[in-house]
Every structure is written in structure tokens, then in C-alpha cells.
Amino acid sequence: MIKVGILGYGNLGCGVEAAVTLSDDMELVAIYTRRDPKSVTVKTDTLVKSTADLDTGKEDIDVLIICGGSATDLPEMTPKYAKLYNVIDSFDTHARIPEHFANVDKASKEAGKIGLISCGWDPGMFSLNRLYATAILPKGEAYTFWGKGVSQGHSDAIRRIDGVVDARQYTVPVQAALDRVRAGENPELSTREKHTRECYVVVEEGADKARIEKEIKEMPNYFADYDTTVNFISEEELKKNHSGLPHGGSVIYTGETGFDGNKHVIEYSLNLDSNPEFTGAVLTAYARAIVRLHSEGVTGAKTVFDIAPAYLTPASGDELRAHFL
Amino acid sequence: MIKVGILGYGNLGCGVEAAVTLSDDMELVAIYTRRDPKSVTVKTDTLVKSTADLDTGKEDIDVLIICGGSATDLPEMTPKYAKLYNVIDSFDTHARIPEHFANVDKASKEAGKIGLISCGWDPGMFSLNRLYATAILPKGEAYTFWGKGVSQGHSDAIRRIDGVVDARQYTVPVQAALDRVRAGENPELSTREKHTRECYVVVEEGADKARIEKEIKEMPNYFADYDTTVNFISEEELKKNHSGLPHGGSVIYTGETGFDGNKHVIEYSLNLDSNPEFTGAVLTAYARAIVRLHSEGVTGAKTVFDIAPAYLTPASGDELRAHFL
Numbered sequence: 220m221i222k223v224g225i226l227g228y229g230n231l232g233c234g235v236e237a238a239v240t241l242s243d244d245m246e247l248v249a250i251y252t253r254r255d256p257k258s259v260t261v262k263t264d265t266l267v268k269s270t271a272d273l274d275t276g277k278e279d280i281d282v283l284i285i286c287g288g289s290a291t292d293l294p295e296m297t298p299k300y301a302k303l304y305n306v307i308d309s310f311d312t313h314a315r316i317p318e319h320f321a322n323v324d325k326a327s328k329e330a331g332k333i334g335l336i337s338c339g340w341d342p343g344m345f346s347l348n349r350l351y352a353t354a355i356l357p358k359g360e361a362y363t364f365w366g367k368g369v370s371q372g373h374s375d376a377i378r379r380i381d382g383v384v385d386a387r388q389y390t391v392p393v394q395a396a397l398d399r400v401r402a403g404e405n406p407e408l409s410t411r412e413k414h415t416r417e418c419y420v421v422v423e424e425g426a427d428k429a430r431i432e433k434e435i436k437e438m439p440n441y442f443a444d445y446d447t448t449v450n451f452i453s454e455e456e457l458k459k460n461h462s463g464l465p466h467g468g469s470v471i472y473t474g475e476t477g478f479d480g481n482k483h484v485i486e487y488s489l490n491l492d493s494n495p496e497f498t499g500a501v502l503t504a505y506a507r508a509i510v511r512l513h514s515e516g517v518t519g520a521k522t523v524f525d526i527a528p529a530y531l532t533p534a535s536g537d538e539l540r541a542h543f544l
Numbered sequence: 545m546i547k548v549g550i551l552g553y554g555n556l557g558c559g560v561e562a563a564v565t566l567s568d569d570m571e572l573v574a575i576y577t578r579r580d581p582k583s584v585t586v587k588t589d590t591l592v593k594s595t596a597d598l599d600t601g602k603e604d605i606d607v608l609i610i611c612g613g614s615a616t617d618l619p620e621m622t623p624k625y626a627k628l629y630n631v632i633d634s635f636d637t638h639a640r641i642p643e644h645f646a647n648v649d650k651a652s653k654e655a656g657k658i659g660l661i662s663c664g665w666d667p668g669m670f671s672l673n674r675l676y677a678t679a680i681l682p683k684g685e686a687y688t689f690w691g692k693g694v695s696q697g698h699s700d701a702i703r704r705i706d707g708v709v710d711a712r713q714y715t716v717p718v719q720a721a722l723d724r725v726r727a728g729e730n731p732e733l734s735t736r737e738k739h740t741r742e743c744y745v746v747v748e749e750g751a752d753k754a755r756i757e758k759e760i761k762e763m764p765n766y767f768a769d770y771d772t773t774v775n776f777i778s779e780e781e782l783k784k785n786h787s788g789l790p791h792g793g794s795v796i797y798t799g800e801t802g803f804d805g806n807k808h809v810i811e812y813s814l815n816l817d818s819n820p821e822f823t824g825a826v827l828t829a830y831a832r833a834i835v836r837l838h839s840e841g842v843t844g845a846k847t848v849f850d851i852a853p854a855y856l857t858p859a860s861g862d863e864l865r866a867h868f869l
Contacts, residue, residue, distance in 0.1 A: 234802065348812075540849075544671045
């Protein structure tokens with residue numbers, strides 16, 4: 220049995236808890252929290268412990284799945300715990316990946332451990348599909364579309380506006396753009412042409428809706444470059460119709476081969492009821508992989524690109540060849 | 545530069561020739577044939593040589609891409625040449641994969657080489673997607689649909705019927721079945737419910753079309769279990785509208801996570817203008833991978849499951865993390 224620890228118990232930590240529970244070859248040893256462990260109620264009967272226990276380096280776990288945020292948690296946590304345990308995270312600040320990779324690589328190599336970063340579906344499964352497609356068809360182009368799904372970052376940005384009580388933002392791919400890409404047109408698409416943003420907003424009584432709508436639509440980076448629609452709804456409606464965290468999207472790659480310019484379209488798409496639960500499931504499969512790789516003497520920082528697929532499942536090579544090939 | 549040899553120059557060998565030509569880090573050294581080399585005209589200015597040269601074991605190649613048939617060529621060729629070179633094939637007789645793997649493993653281990661078998665899109669990319677999805681969502685179900693595309697085996701079967709001059713058979717997935725699977729219904733689907741077969745047949749003048757149609761539709765294994773339509777057309781029409789070898793299909797995986805039964809759909813689909821050119825491109829990327837793995841001292845038989853994705857491209861780890869993650 221692979222002994223797993225989870226650090227952090229938000230939506231993602233809870234998704235990992237569920238995924239480990241579904242894995243016959245894994246045992247959830249403890250969930251670690253920076254909060255008072257007594258204040259945290261988890262879904263299974265797993266022990267909740269303090270990060271102080273984790274810091275001793277003495278916890279009996281084969282891998283620690285770190286479920287923190289990319290902005291401030293992971294840049295600090297992952298290198299810190301890579302000195303003590305095999306670790307895995309879902310770091311998704313693209314521009315800072317090289318720096319994060321270097322920090323984790325140094326820590327995990329010194330400790331003789333493995334640290335796998337940027338795991339999930341994007342970065343993660345979408346990255347893999349961009350890589351596989353480009354390797355097979357070097358003459359081609361990759362397009363990534365996200366949604367329809369909830370962007371938590373954009374929802375948070377709306378919540379920070381004065382007069383807003385709660386909000387939910389959906390990223391929606393533009394059907395016409397999807398159609399053009401799938402038809403092999405290789406279009407140049409602007410940000411506005413690829414996605415729209417749909418906002419569902421609950422405001423305080425008497426709030427100035429026109430001002431709030433304007434603030435949302437003109438918000439730089441988040442909304443200004445998109446066609447954005449704002450719907451004001453009641454708190455009840457938000458709870459009833461927008462409480463889930465669905466997401467998904469597609470990597471579409473179009474490429475050419477041969478002497479006659481034959482065209483090919485490769486598409487990988489996800490349609491997810493729960494973004495954190497799916498991300499948690501990907502993290503769990505890769506946690507298995509790094510424990511197995513580590514038992515072969517491998518150390519250092521890794522990404523999904525470095526992991527042979529066979530390591531992700533408990534099945535033997537014979538079983539894989541017989542049932543999956 | 546990776547030095548590549550191709551063994552066999554049918555549609556697939558020609559597809560590999562095109563793919564190697566598109567790969568900046570590869571050099572096509574020679575195309576080997578069992579025919580008289582003088583009788584074989586290739587698309588590039590590559591040297592055509594006899595398999596007798598290959599048999600010496602002295603050819604200056606890093607990898608041999610074997611483009612033979614699975615029925616009789618590959619079971620003999622791949623183990624034979626695995627004793628002399630790094631080799632790769634597209635062996636696709638599912639029931640005999642364990643035996644073929646064992647034979648290639650023995651030969652390549654003794655020679656200190658790598659032999660990668662069953663590479664292409666199914667087996668190959670579809671296999672990978674069945675594996676990744678199952679590893680992430682162990683509670684779920686994989687569905688594979690093929691087409692719309694030309695099945696060469698089924699086309700050949702029709703051609704063997706008395707009175708038939710030429711034929712082209714398309715395998716077509718049933719839209720209603722695709723819709724049910726994508727909707728997450730997890731249906732049990734019979735062979736007939738998943739695919740139909742469309743045949744375009746050219747017959748001799750005065751041939752008994754009713755008899756030919758009956759023979760096709762009742763042919764065991766090939767057509768009897770399917771809803772089959774037979775269209776009699778002229779030789780000109782066959783050449784004009786059915787001379788390509790398009791194919792494709794989808795692996796659709798539906799699975800559950802979490803404590804509330806959240807559902808997820810993962811779909812990988814291919815839409816290929818040319819089946820042999822795409823298969824050739826996959827073989828070429830994996831040929832690169834095994835040469836790189838071999839340079840690290842790895843030997844023995846492998847499948848796509850055993851190859852970390854990073855090995856498929858000439859890009860460095862830094863480049864991959866910066867541009868694909």
C-alpha cells in the first residue's frame with residue numbers, strides 16, 4: 220500500500236481525499252492543515268494533523284500531495300517539503316514554472332526524493348496532449364480552449380468589487396472559433412475571438428448595478444479583452460444553479476503530413492462535473508507514479524512529461540499489454 | 545542526427561519516409577526492400593537497398609522502422625532484426641501481442657537493443673488514452689469507436705469475392721451510440737450498435753450483384769454482425785471519390801469521482817486524411833524516443849506505455865516546460 224499524506228484541505232484537498240479513497244493500492248495516512256486540526260472536518264475518517272507534525276520530517280508517508288494555491292502557498296511549500304518527502308503539486312503560474320522547477324529540483328535532489336510539479340489538467344493532461352501532438356506532427360498548430368467552466372480567479376475578482384456579495388464567472392469557448400479550428404483552417408485567433416465570459420453576480424440591496432457591470436467589463440487582464448455578459452441574480456439562484464465547479468475544454472491540434480499535404484486533427488477534450496475532484500484524481504495517479512519511480516532510485520524535480528504512462532496504474536506490464544494496448 | 549532505416553515500402557513505409565523527412569533531427573539512411581531494389585521508386589532521393597544488406601547487421605542506422613504486415617511479416621521480422629538493431633513496429637494483432645512482446649524482448653535484450661512494438665494510433669495513441677483515463681478515473685468505462693475510415697482488411701475481403709474488381713469499405717461509428725456514451729449513460733453496446741459498414745464495390749460486367757451483395761452482408765466476422773450497406777459504383781467513381789485512406793475515431797472514457805458521484809467525460813479523437821501517413825508519423829516520433837532511451841543504456845521490448853512523453857521530441861526539458869506545460 221502506498222501511504223499518502225495531503226497538505227491543505229480546500230476543494231482540491233477534498234478532491235484528492237476522494238481519489239485516494241477510490242485507489243485500492245493507496246492508504247490515506249493523514250490530512251495536514253495549517254489551521255487548528257480540531258476545527259477541520261473531513262469527509263472520511265482520516266486523521267487530521269497539524270503541519271507542525273509534517274515539519275518534523277518523521278511522518279510515515281510515501282508521498283505528500285500538496286493542495287495549496289499557486290500565488291503564495293506552493294512556491295514556498297513545495298520546495299520546503301521536497302526536502303523531507305516525495306511531493307507533488309498543481310502549480311499553475313506558467314511564467315514562474317522554470318523558477319519553481321529549479322527550487323524543487325534542488326531540494327528534492329539533496330533529499331534523495333522526487334518532486335513533481337504542475338500536475339492536473341492544465342497544466343497536466345492538456346500539456347501532455349500538446350506535447351504528444353507536436354511530437355507526432357511537427358508541422359502543425361495547437362489550440363487550447365477552456366470551458367464551459369467556472370474560473371475561480373475571475374469569480375474572486377468580481378467579489379472584490381464594492382457592492383458585490385457573491386459571484387460566479389464562466390469561461391465559455393466561442394463555437395465559431397472551435398468550428399474553424401476543427402475544420403483545419405489554422406486561424407489566427409485573438410483573445411476575444413476564442414472565449415467569452417459570463418458572470419452571475421449577487422449585489423447588496425440598493426447597489427449601483429450599472430456601475431458594477433461597468434467595473435467588471437472594464438477590468439484589465441480579467442475582462443477588458445473579452446466579450447463579457449453580466450447577469451444580476453439573487454443569492455438563492457446562485458446557490459441553486461451555480462454552486463458546482465464544472466470545467467473542461469479542448470486541446471485541438473491540426474497538422475500536416477506527407478508529400479500531398481494530408482491534414483489531421485487531433486482533439487483531446489474534457490467535460491468535468493468537478494474541476495477540483497478531477498484535478499485531485501490526476502494528482503493521485505501521478506503520486507502513485509512518483510512513489511514507484513522513487514523506489515527505482517530516481518530523484519529530483521519532474522513534470523508529467525517525464526513520467527512513462529505505465530507508472531500511473533497499479534497494473535503490471537503484462538496486464539497493460541493484454542487489456543489496454 | 546538520428547540515422548533511420550525503413551524496412552518495407554508500402555503505404556506505411558511511404559508514410560514513415562514523409563515523417564522522417566519532416567524531422568529536423570533525423571536522417572533517412574536507406575529504405576530496405578525484399579523486392580529488387582531497382583524496381584522500387586521512392587518519393588525522396590533515399591537509397592533503396594536489399595534486405596540482404598540489412599541482414600549483415602552492419603548497416604549504419606540508429607533505428608530500423610519495420611513497415612510490414614501483422615499477419616505474417618512482423619512476427620518474423622521484428623524479432624529477427626531486434627537481434628541487430630533498435631527496431632520499432634506497428635504490430636496490431638491484439639491476441640498475439642504477449643507472444644510477440646516476449647519474442648522481441650528476448651532478441652533485443654540479448655543484443656543490447658530496444659524493440660518497441662504495437663506503435664501507431666490503435667494500438668498506440670488510443671491505447672495511451674485508455675490507460676491515462678483509467679489511471680485517473682479508476683471507476684469508469686472506456687469506449688473506442690473507429691471511423692469514419694477505410695478498413696483495408698474489410699476492403700480486401702470484398703475483393704476476394706468472385707466477380708468483384710475492386711472495393712472500398714468504410715467503418716462508420718453510429719452517432720446515436722456516440723451521443724449516449726458522451727452523455728455519460730455508460731451503455732452496454734453490441735457490435736451492431738457501435739458501427740456500421742459502408743461498401744463501395746466495382747464488379748465485372750454482367751456480374752450477379754444480388755449474389756455479391758448477399759455474400760458481403762453474410763460474411764462471418766467481417767460483416768455478418770453489422771448493418772452493412774453495399775453500393776455498386778464504376779471504377780472511375782471509385783478512383784475519383786474513394787482513393788484516399790482516411791481514418792480516425794474516438795476513445796471516450798466516462799468516470800466518476802468524489803462523494804457525490806460527479807461525472808467526467810474524457811475524449812480523445814482523431815480525424816485523419818491518411819491513416820498510413822499518421823501511423824508513420826507516430827512510428828517516427830517513437831523511433832526518436834527509443835534511440836534516446838537506448839543511449840541511456842535501456843534495452844529490451846517496450847510499448848508506448850513505457851515511454852515518457854519527453855523522449856518523443858527533440859526539445860530539451862527547459863523548452864518543454866516553458867512552451868508546452
